[in-house]
Amino acid sequence: MNNFEKLVDKIEKREAVIAVVGLGYVGLPLAVEKAKAGYKVIGFDVQPSRVEQVNMGINYIGDVVDQDLADMVEKGRLVATTDYARMAEVDAAAICVPTPLDIYQQPDTSYVESSAKEIAKYAHEGMLVVLESTTYPGTTEEIVKPVLEAKGLVTGETVFVAYSPERVDPGNKQFKTKNTPKVVGGITPNCTKVASALYRNVLEGDVFEVSSPAIAEMEKIFENTFRHINIALANEMAILCEKMGIDVWEVIDAAKTKPYGSWRFTQVQDLEVTVSRSIHSI
Known part of the structure; x- marks a missing residue:
């Protein structure tokens, strides 16, 4: 099997190790849902306090059910760390970091850039990287793709890159991470297929595939x-x-x-x- 087939097979068999970078109001609910779906999940965050709370099974996000987090940690399906070296264990990573506006009202992509660079240090063949942070059209292809390809990886063949915008509405009692439809746009058709396969195995909401990351990024805007x-x-x-x-x-x-x-x-x-x-x- 080629890299695409091997990764899809791992995803379908729930043998893939999943990373979620950024354990805030977007990342932590996603990490918990992926763990509940049967995957081993490693959460990455630069804040040691968050990492410590997750590893103790202590919830700090309103949209996460306390017992769900505690159960996933107790069962060993969810662990948090500040050590990016553990990214070497990962088959699929989701970037869920902030993208605030700077003093000039321009998007600050520094968190996305630093996350992508850290992932790239340990990136390997047969890996999926999905950006979920709200950002301008072009970010995935201008920031995430180049740092991965600088490692010698080929997008769509040895590494799979996609954008799928977060749609978290904090406090919404009807629509949560689990049941909100997902939009996915990969750089190549295989990138889209791999990312969609993962989301379909985790979420109850429909997964709507679009032709490119830029379409998905603009859709979020x-x-x-x-x-x-x-x-x-x-x-x-x-x-x-x-x-x-x-x-x-x-x-x-x-x-x-x-x-x-x-x-x-x-x-x-x-x-x-x-x-x-x-x-x-x-």
Whole structure:
């Protein structure tokens, strides 16, 4: 079997060792779900306190069930470390690190870059690397791919690289990591197939394959932009209705009766500032 066939076989048999880089609100839920699906998972984080908590089975993320984490640690299916040398044991790695904006409102990819470089030090043939961090279109091919190929690996043949945007909505009681549909775009068709095979073995949500990482990266930007625009719209409508003495909730309830092209808005309180969240009308 070639590298592609061997890796898919390992994934299907749940013999693949999985890495999750970054054990925050995206990475830890993903690591727990992969462990629950039967894989051995190694979580990597630069914060020793997080690593210590995970290895003690202590949860610090609201969307993770305390007992799930404790069980996976106790069974030896999930372990955390700060030592990237353990990446040599890994067959598939997911990068789930922050991508904040800098002082110029430009994306700061330094965490992605450092993670990719650390993975590349121990990368080997027959390995999958998936970027999940929200970022600009082109990041996967401009940052992740080159450092892996600098090791002499060939994308789509000896190493498989893809982008699959995280879709975590902290506090959402209906949609969690497990049941939220996943978008996957690989640099080559085989990259997409390998990444999709892993997600399908872990998650209950559908896996939607796209033709490239750039499509998946832009899709994530579209999602976030859509949400932010609707937050702004809901806020402006609430302010206008208040000034006109109109009940904004009655307006919203009336608008949601339209069976197409209409969205429902709800509000949550945060530090005495009303923040509106758009959710699809079911």
